[in-house]
Amino acid sequence: MNTINSLSLKGRKLLAVFAHPDDESFICGGTLAKYAAEGAEVTVVSATRGEMGRRMGNPPYLNRETIAAAREVELRQACNHLGVHELKFLDIRDKTVEFIDEEQLIGRIEAMMHEIQPDVVLTFHEKLGGHPDHCAIGKATTAAFRRYGQGALYFVSFGDMMQQPGKYGYTPDAIVQVDVQEHLKAKLAAFRAHRCQSELMEWVWQRDDRALRNLGRYEYFIRGNESQTGKDSLF
Ligand SMILES: [Zn+2]
Numbered sequence: 001m002n003t004i005n006s007l008s009l010k011g012r013k014l015l016a017v018f019a020h021p022d023d024e025s026f027i028c029g030g031t032l033a034k035y036a037a038e039g040a041e042v043t044v045v046s047a048t049r050g051e052m053g054r055r056m057g058n059p060p061y062l063n064r065e066t067i068a069a070a071r072e073v074e075l076r077q078a079c080n081h082l083g084v085h086e087l088k089f090l091d092i093r094d095k096t097v098e099f100i101d102e103e104q105l106i107g108r109i110e111a112m113m114h115e116i117q118p119d120v121v122l123t124f125h126e127k128l129g130g131h132p133d134h135c136a137i138g139k140a141t142t143a144a145f146r147r148y149g150q151g152a153l154y155f156v157s158f159g160d161m162m163q164q165p166g167k168y169g170y171t172p173d174a175i176v177q178v179d180v181q182e183h184l185k186a187k188l189a190a191f192r193a194h195r196c197q198s199e200l201m202e203w204v205w206q207r208d209d210r211a212l213r214n215l216g217r218y219e220y221f222i223r224g225n226e227s228q229t230g231k232d233s234l235f
Contacts (some may be wrong), residue, residue, distance in 0.1 A: 003162070006076045007039035012235055015118035017109060017141040019097055019133035020050040021075035022197050025190035027156050028122065029082055030180025031234070033187060035120075036083030043086045043116055044079055045109075047137045050197075052094035058199035069195060078193035081186050088112070098136035098196045102143075108209045109144035120234045121145050125155035125222060128168065142224060153224030154234055162220035176221045177232055 015033050018024055023029045024032060024044045036042045051068035062070050072089070079087050090108065092100060113121070123145075124130075124138030138155065145153045154176065159169070162175045180187065188211055198204045203214045221234060229235065 009035060009235060010039035012040045012120075013116060013118045014040050014120040014122065014234070015045070015113065016042065016122040016125070017045045017047075017137060018051070018070060019047045019131070019137045020094065021046055021071040022050065022078070023124075023134070024084075025078045025082065025187065025194060026197075027158060028219050028221075029078075029132050029187035029190045030183045030215070031122075031178045031221075032084060033082045033183035033190075034178065034180055035235070036085070037183065037186075040082045040120075041085045042083065044066040044075075044089065045088045045090060045112065046075060047090040047092045047097050048094040049089065049132065050094050053197065055197050055200055056198040058211070059150040062196055067196070071194075074194045074196065081189035081193055083186070097133040097140075101142060104137075105140045106143045106147070109141050110147050113144060113148040117150070119151045121151060121153045121224075122151075122156055122221070122234075125157070128155070128157065128222075130158065135231060145224070152180075152227030152229060152234065154221040155224055156218045157222060158218070160218075162222065165222075170222060174223050175231075176223065176229065176234060178221065178234065179217060179232060180219050181217045184212050184217075187215055188212055193216050 032042055049068040050071045056062040123141035124134040126135050126139035129135035129138050165175050191204050
C-alpha cells in the first residue's frame with residue numbers, strides 16, 4: 001500500500017509545540033512531513049522567533065534587528081516543505097521561555113488545544129529538552145495537555161538517542177519509532193529553508209544524494225501518556 005497517497009489520516013490532527021524556528025524541522029521534520037502527507041492536519045507552534053540565535057548566516061547577513069523577521073520567513077518556507085497546515089507563534093522573547101508566567105503560558109496552550117482538538121501532541125521532554133527554552137515549553141505543554149485530557153502526548157528526542165532508552169530510564173515499550181525514509185527529501189528541503197541556521201552545516205548543502213545520507217531513517221518519540229498506539233506510529 002502506498003501510504004503517502006492514501007490520506008488515511010484525513011480528519012486527524014497533530015499539534016507540535018516547540019520553542020524556536022527550526023526545532024520542528026531539525027528534530028522531527030520527517031514525522032511532520034509523513035503525517036501531513038498521509039492527510040493529517042499539522043499545526044506547528046513556535047514559542048519564539050529565535051531572535052537570540054548565535055548563527056546569523058554564513059557569511060553573516062543578519063543582525064539582532066533583522067533576524068526575527070528572517071527566521072519567521074524561513075520557518076514559513078520550511079513548514080511549506082513539510083506540508084504543515086498552520087503555523088502559530090506565542091510571541092515570547094527568545095531565551096526567556098523559562099522566565100515568563102508559567103500559569104499564563106499553560107493557559108494559552110490549553111486554549112489552543114481546545115480550539116484545535118488534536119489527536120496527537122508533540123513537544124519537548126521537560127528534562128531531556130537540551131535547552132532551557134525547550135524544557136520550559138515542554139513542561140508548560142505537558143501541563144496543558146494533562147488539563148486538556150484527550151489524545152496522545154509524545155516527547156521528541158534527538159537523533160538516535162532513544163535507540164538506547166535504558167540510558168534515560170525508559171523501557172523500549174515507552175518509545176515509538178517512526179519510519180520517515182519516504183519523507184527525507186522534504187526534511188532536507190526544510191533544513192535548507194532554515195538557511196541562516198543551516199548554512200554552517202556543510203552536509204546540508206552537498207548534492208542531494210550525499211546530503212540525504214546524513215538524515216536517519218527513523219525519528220524517535222517518548223510516550224507521554226498511556227495512549228494505545230503501536231510501536232511505529234503516533235496515531
Ligand atoms: Zn530550539
